[in-house]
Amino acid sequence: MKKIRVGIFFGGRSKEREVSFAGGRTVFDNLDKSLFVPVPVFVDGQGNFVLLSWDLIYKGSIRDFFPPEDALPPTEHGFQVYSESLNADAETQQKMLQSIGRPLEPSAFKSLFDLAFLCLHGPYGEDGKLQGLLEYYDIPYTGSGILPSCFGIDKTIQHAFMHQARFNSPPRMTVARKEALNDSMLFRKAENSVGFPMVIKPASQGSSIGVSILQKKDGNAFREAILKSLFCAEIKTAEWKQKTRTEKAQFIRRLFDIREGIGLPVMEGETLLHHPEAVYRHVEEQADKKELLFFESLDADHGLLIESFISGKEFSCIVIENYLDGLKPVALPPTEIIKGQKLFDYRSKYLPGLSRKITPIDLPADAIEKIREECCRLYQLFGFDAYARIDGFYGDDGKVYLNDPNTTSGMMPSSFFFHQAAEIGLNPSQFLSFIIRVSLEKRKIKSQQPFFCASLIDQIDKALEEGNRERAQKKKVAVILGGYSSERHISVESGRNIYEKLFSSEEYSPTPVFLTGSAHKNRFFILPVNLLLKDNADDIRDKVLSYSRHPYLEEIGRELSAITRTYTGKQELPKPVEISFMAFRDEFDAVFIALHGRPGEDGTLQAVMEKLQVPYNGSPSESSAITINKYKTNELLMQNGFLCASHRLVSAGEFRAGSQACMESIEAAFSYPFIAKPVDDGCSSAVKKIRNREELEAFATLMFREEETPDAGASQILHIKSSEEFPRKREMLIESLITAEKAVHFLEITIGLMTSYDENGKLAYKIFEASEALAGGEVLSLEEKFLAGEGQNITPARYASHPDVRKSVSEAVKTEILKAAQLLNLQGYARIDAFVRIFENNRTEVVFIEVNSLPGMTPATCIFHQTALEGMTPLNFIDHILRFGMERKNRNAS
Secondary structure, eight states: OOOEEEEEEEEOSSTTHHHHHHHHHHHHHHSOTTTEEEEEEEEOTTSOEEEEOGGGGGSSSGGGTSSOGGGOOOOTTOOOOOGGGGOOOHHHHHHHHHHHEEEEOGGGHHHHOSEEEEOOOSTTTTSSHHHHHHHHTTOOBSSOOHHHHHHHHOHHHHHHHHHHTTOBOOSEEEEEHHHHHHOTTHHHHHHHHTOSSEEEEETTOOTTTTOEEEOSOOHHHHHHHHHHHTTEEEEEHHHHHHSOHHHHHHHHHHHTOTTTSOOSSEEETTEEEOSHHHHHHHHHHHTTTOSEEEEEESSOOSEEEEEEOOOEEEEEEEEEEEGGGTTEEEEOOOEEEEOTTSOOOHHHHHSTTSOEEESSOSSOHHHHHHHHHHHHHHHHHHTOOSEEEEEEEEETTSOEEEEEEESSOOOSTTSHHHHHHGGGTOOHHHHHHHHHHHHHHHHHHHSSOHHHHHHHHHHHHHHHHHHHHHGGGSEEEEEEEEOSSTTHHHHHHHHHHHHHHHHTSSSEEEEEEEEEEOSSOEEEEEOOHHHHTSSSHHHHHHHHHTOOOOHHHHHHHHHTHHHHHHHHSOSSOOOOEEEOHHHHHHHOSEEEEOOOSTTTSSSHHHHHHHHHTOOBSSSOHHHHHHHTOHHHHHHHHHHTTOEEOOEEEEEHHHHHHOHHHHHHHHHHHOOSSEEEEESSOOTTTTOEEEOSHHHHHHHHHHHTOSSSSOOHHHHHHTTOOTTOOOOOOSEEEEEEOOOOTTOSEEEEEEEEEEEEEOTTSOEEEEEOOOEEEEOSSSSOOHHHHHSTTTSEEESSOOSOSSHHHHHHHHHHHHHHHHHHHHHHTOOSEEEEEEEEEEOTTOOEEEEEEEEESSOOOOTTOHHHHHHHHTTOOHHHHHHHHHHHHHHHHHHHHO
């Protein structure tokens, strides 16, 4: 059967483009490959369409590939920019687009795809403009049509209609831009009309961008919130002059970031500024001429809303249309967001482990039903199509307040969109198929192409029947995730990603298996999809160990059982089932260990799988037992002539026996600043740059504490965030700070590898091109490694500007990495982090930081950037890893 071509629109002009980019990648990966062919259509910051080269989809952020490196002007302060900051002419812009794919005119859409899947957010994506363009060219698309999209983007229009329809509403004001900026009495008006606490938000943004909560009366804070919502900023030049050069650069970077700042380009008076460097120079030039500089983003909102903060439970609810029941709108179980009175911001929404979601919301059944009814009523009021996400509050007064209907939900792996669908038994691949199917049903009714839409619907229905039968013949893979290390949340993200990619394939049938317990006893549970899609490892563990199905979820499950059965072949959602080690041998063809830290990377599980003769991914038990320990790994490397930082192991016993003597001993061997880290954790967990004895003592106090809760004073000294986990260990590692020394070029890299067997049965290594890791702070943060749009990684690494020199240095680095991999007997795949020094004569030094035998496999991880350069999609790479494990098992058995 010919597959349906799906054009995935992602990126875009709005401030939510990074969320859109990551969501588009999720859709690209999770579309059922037996039914659909994904076609990536990237939209740049100026609204141009590009048939994107598939390898670029796996970059961590848009800025990793666009604008292309050769189009970027020099930046003295290391600023990262989007394409609109280049102010490029038409010819240059076209060349940039050609460097990432094939520029498209809308007239070409129909020749490339049969329908459009819309992952764009905000203006030019959710506002009806793109929907109108697609309708003009007779192309069916997902989600709502033109008119409801216009309503869905503008909060001022929404609230006017909702007020007329008698939806509950807190006291609020709608303020036009000019009034908000110039009315000196606005603060008093807001105080009298709305009161405190109050919420100030832009009229047409999502992802909590530009939103502030004011808890108490404060005129200055009010002014700042107004400016934030209108994407304006004030710089007091007296304060600017007090900052250091580094502080000034950080200030500019934050202030003009599209997520937490106002974005670019901006106007300051009569001056138009596109690039952060231009802003920096402008402020420097004007610092002695003006007391205050006022910046306005060109991409600013026309107004804002000021409304009373609602005391109660915050929720988000996905509404779908049940095409098996006459296109009846049905609300999925609403999810409660646990955050107290803090803002559920961009970081909390999209970084795994930082927020907690409870589904269904913790309320009596009648209150949950009231929320669902109101969400469906609003859905019908605006005439939404196929699906929508509706946010709101269940107030302490017992009323339902709806405040933000979205015609396009975020589609990150942890989004409400997938989280709630899992509660009726649908995994991401299945739910995406449903969204396409119901969208076609709506387009069939509303468009001028009913017969074309009907033919696509018929094709999907036939494929669904065949797919449920064929799944039993696929290779069965257990994907082990979770654990109890400080890296457990990232492990869940890695494991989910592996599961989802395998599920959408035509060859594998994966089963998620959650590891919990302790170092003394491991426990394994097969997860139903609703637990797999929980927010973090701790939430999954709690649900597994005390599993109960909320009665209201059972009711919704029965209500939508026809959908569940159609897309899964099952009548109802299964329960978690505990399994023994023997089940891995008896029930699965292979195991994919997606764990990080201990256990998982330490060889323990590998030894068991070897004994059971079960194929698994990654290095053998003996090798893993070494690489889990940074001290042992570096000792072995240094003994064999490799460069590593000088280091010292410090035990909890040594520190407790005499903390002063211990610190004096460390200071005798190391000069400040130096690095302190756990000896057996990765993912930048608790890696800190230590500048003085106070910080050293604080680090040791936290690392060697007996109690679970970190010491507040020590946390404050090290600037540990409230949401940042700090592990407890018996040992810590002290390392000298690796610096450039006399090198002319110095950079941090992460470099992956994979292995196979050559024709003679010998182990052969493929070392990938390295990624250059750009840290915003002193060490790469968790956010920069794993949060979409936060960090920047350049692949391949920029060793030199001249191509021949770059190639020469790359080969020298790969040679050194290869020798280390052979020494450590790394197998399957691995990732090595290092610093590279390049001297005037192009002599190259590689200084090893750590070796990861089970590197992170989250959707945007660097290793996928590197495999893409070799022509391998993430699924190809995962397939290679599994095949190697199976071949290794057969060779060892013979």
